[in-house]
Amino acid sequence: MWALRRASTPLRNQGYRVRTSYVFGKLEVPYFWEGNVAGFGTIATLSDRYISSERNNLATWPSSGIYISSHGLSSQAGAENSGEEDGFSELDETLPTTRSEIVDDDDNVVDDGTQNELDLLEGETELAEKKFTKWVPSELTKAIWNASGLSVSSALDKWVSEGNELSWDDISSTMMSLRRRRMFGKALQFSEWLEASGQLEFNENDYASRLDLIAKVQGLHKAESYIAKIPKSFQGEVMYRTLLANYVAANNVNKAEEVFNKMKDLEFPMTTFAYNQVLVLYKRNDRRKIADVLLLMEKENVKPSPFTYKILIDAKGLSKDISGMEQVVDTMKAEGIELDVFALCLLAKHYVSCGLKDKAKATLKEMEEINSKGSRWPCRLLLPLYGELEMEDEVRRLWEICEANPHIEECMAAIVAWGKLKNIHEAEKIFDKVVKTWPKKKISTKHYCTMIKVYGDCKMLTKGKELVNQMAESGYSIDPLAWDAVVKLYVEAGEVEKADTFLVKAVKKYEMRPLYCSYRTLMNHYARRGDVHNAEKIFYKMRQSGYGPWFNQFETLIQAYVNSKTPAYGMRERMMADKLFPNKALAGKLAQVDSFRKTALPDLLD
Template sequence: MWALRRASTPLRNHGYRVRTSFVFGKLEVPYFGEGNIAGFGTTATLSDRFISFERNNLATWPSSGICISSHGLSTQAGAENSGEEVNMEDGFSELDETHPTTRSEISDDDENVVDDGTQNELDLPEGETGLAEKISRKRAPSELTKAIWNAPALSVGSALDKWVSEGNELSRDDISSTLTSLRRRRMFGKALQFSEWLEASGQLEFNERDYASRLDLIARVQGLDKAESYIAKIPESFQGEVIYQTLLANYVIANNVKKAEEVFNKMKDLEFPMTPYPYNQMLILYKRIDKRKIADVLLLMEKENVKPSPFTYKILIDAKGLSNDISGMEQVVDSMKADGIEVDVGTLSLLAKHYVSGGLKDKAKAILKDMEEINSKGSRWPCRILLPLYGELQMEDDVRRVWKICEENPRIEECMAAITAWGKLRNVQEAEKVFDRVVKTWKKLSTKHYSTMMNVYGDNKMLTKGKELVNQMAERGCSMDPFTWDAVVKLYVEAGEVEKADSFLVKAAKKFGMKPLFNSYRTLIDHYARRGDVHNAEKIFEKMIQSGYLPRFSQFGTLIQAYVNAKTPAYGMRDRMMAHKVFPNKALAGQLAQVDAFRKTAVSDLLD
């Protein structure tokens, strides 16, 4: 474990020194040196409530002098109605970039459902939590699934009553398969109605996983307050580890530090077995919110004798890669190997993505070659990872070669990967060719599939084509969800019509009663800031907060940049940041200095 903690620290010239004596006790901001805090005190409380254990209070530990990278770490994963920040600067790039269901979205038509190592950030192990219903390996959706798909939005219960009255029987396998299909297609509202009907009609005797699944659906559809209230309604005998894992995961999605810490503490107080899962969740959360505490979590794992899981390593590898600490990333891989954990294709894909983004093309190509060797042994699923990476590397011949492996009988995720790859190569015609095949082959498409093609149009500023695709979605009965909105916003913005993107998002949120993705707000505020449009940047900033997205370094940095570009002072910005417990690093402090209304200039004294 010590090797892992050491690997998780950056090169000396990349980091700030952290006093781990305050780990999970009274958390303090360490002294950064004069001038780097932009007027803040040298210490400040980061949370109203802290992770603190009576049995294992780390506040008395001596300092270990661990360094944590000052670069932004990362996570990504959007979440409808959950508060998740999508594709942030501190996002988890390798993990599924769609709604964070318990596994990456896999088509029902994919007969080879495998764990490819690219789990979403929740890292919810199938069979161990209530969030991961059994993955169906049937090629076609069941009649039960079709009945729910085709039911009116708020009439799932009536459709199910009719379905049962016609003599159809329900088995637990049928129920699990149907819930999984609904989740994959982000039909969370219908999935919740199905779960409620199952209990009310007595068709299913609920166990802890069933209650946990309901809890997760409530969090997604109705919000976290409702989800937390629901726990009191669960029979006490079923209020176990799975329930609290589910709640913790959803608070992590929402970046709610206070609540996540409370749930983590609660799990300790209830003396649940502390597996790597809750620690991984806290790693993900602190990776977004306070990266200095990554080493603290690892230190606590070592103290508690909790062995890192493969997912723990993936979090650290991704964090290092996205902070552009390639050397540190490779050290984590070395520690992973030293602990006897296989570097699987999921890990290889993480490495390849960060080598690509870091401009290390030769290293990326070597990794991709290793992944292709797995393909040669009969497994085809790495194609869905290889295609976008070859596209990113502008290796058109290799995109064609890999696509040829799949082209005769492609799976839907391979088609999506090919569309993404052709989009990166700016070959819209080839992307459209693959998408047309998807539309003709699979009758029930999710918004994810349409959004993939729409993003290609957005990247190529093809607004008319994008609008036509939205109309096609409506004609095929595909709902407009926040992921679709996000693609439309990007489409308008890339076409230079930022105001239309803003107006569209307001109307969509009002009409459908769902909150937009964080990424949609970020796209808008980035462009308003670039223009120096302080009024609209502030408007989007406030809407973001009202939607439940807590502003962090990046969002304040963007807002301040709007004032910089407008050449106007930002009154009270420091106080606003302190209210949100955001403490500037050196770069942010430099931005603040530029918009400080009371800043001294070379001629200030003369004018005074």
């Protein structure tokens, strides 16, 4: 079983020069998702169950052109049910892409920009507990934090000239802190300075870290071209694995498949991680192909990890296939893998979404029971789900556990929970505590956006606008994260046109790219109203911004034509030009808009 591991040999301080085999630690993926899976027969069982169940629930388009072999993956198929919200994108093994320093790049295309009430990426129990331990930033970390804009290099030169020495621990902890705070721009400058100043002798993992940062800050096209600049001896599996993960994070199906195929062509060892990335990709875009990936894993003798099972659980849940989801759990247990808090949280989330309240409640209680050490960190997962179930007593009970000395993540989870219960007073009280308790550097735009979203869900437009003004007056950047919150605030209040106008003005003023979900929010509402003109306008803007071609864009656009009872001329040809093909459900909608064209002449005669 593949897993990322830190170098076990401690570094020596060699003046200002540090040599290490893995300086930046956990950069490409959090390796805690990976683990041993007893036996390999599970793949055949999973794929059989997935095929039998999925084929019954998800329509297969006969001419989709899906091709999977031991050589590689390619696809001409569109997404299955891709219009649904991918509620657990943060379950992916890649590092999270939401950040306070929003730039115009190719990642973060599906994040909703708000504090997600089910943020599972922080890891297993041990890691989640460590997250809340007291950490004191080093002087090196502070120097980079305090550097303005593009002056990181100058700040570091000054720091060294003052007689400060670099150590492996300083470099590693500083890079990790920059990444955790989504300060990818400064992390990239730090990486460049380490190499240019000769402070660090780069190896494959260090180059892969640079590749990941370039993808996040400058875009994936820059990242891919960067590989050619790396010494040939370091252009290995880790490099392409990192590129693959970033294309998956960007939801770019064609490029992700291209990279996966290239890894096989170059005869790199195909790890569980690489296959898990492809599974995540198809979970979002075409769940019919998951069974084919599982069969390919079996053929290549690649063992599933616990994360593999979580992907399958989530895929089944998103498809509303509760029976299939529970079959995956049964297989997982049969292989001797215990369900951790995160797997149970996935189950509970999908039980809630399908209205199975009793099963959801039992699963939440099980989550609490397996927390044998008695730590409180699962509260941030449990609070929003209890709120969704309208269990006010449970929300209050958990919040009382945290209230005396809360962590900011618990506060955000409680705000979301009280928002779901429409208890604005409690949500506001906690938010005021956050603003007064934590320094400005600790609070980011996303924390304000959490509260703005609560106002939006409760259709409290005035209060939401007041909080936006307060955020701006406090010096927080009104970035695409904030734009998204404002767009949803207007839309929930029924002011769709105002939301549209606001987004146009924001783009023109700040010259940044909106989040994908901001466009989706507008397009979904225009489609529901049958407003073909504006739906097409948003479709065009999404393409202009680099979002697409994606199946769910066409799905929403076609729905606009259906609702307006307007013929959609050339829609099939438009999809085929983008190498997308309708599934059974969408083919039915296309037939409806075709029928409008057939009846157009008789209607004129009448």
